[in-house]
Amino acid sequence: MKTDFLKKLLPVMIMAIAVIGAFTTHAMETKAEIVAIENGYVQLDPAGAQCELDMETACTSTITDELCTVDYSPSGNQLFKKDESGNCTIQLYRPE
Known part of the structure; x- marks a missing residue:
């Protein structure tokens, strides 16, 4: 059984x-x-030594077709990530 x-x-x-x-x-x-969401910074000078945090737009460091800009607008300023020295030089991309 x-x-x-x-x-x-x-x-x-x-x-x-x-x-x-x-x-x-x-x-x-x-x-x-x-993917990890990154803080995006607007460059205030061409070298990226001075930058301002943009709290409104979510970006990622994962490469996609579009660069991350303020409010995802094509005419908006490009957003960057801070490097080890504190300069805003690393390009960020728009999340998919």
Whole structure:
């Protein structure tokens, strides 16, 4: 009787483990796609030594087709990230 019960229950348990594994793997892939949002700075001089923080526009350092600008406007000022020396020289990109 016990072996008959085990033979019927074993395929159901294996199927449940497979479904749980599939959902876990998909969740890990989705989590990896999240990109970090960076603070964007407007250059106040061409060298980027002086800059001003723009709190309104979200940017990312992940390369996309479009550069990040103030309010995502094509005519807006380009936004930069600060480098190790504190100058705003690293280009930021518009998140997808």
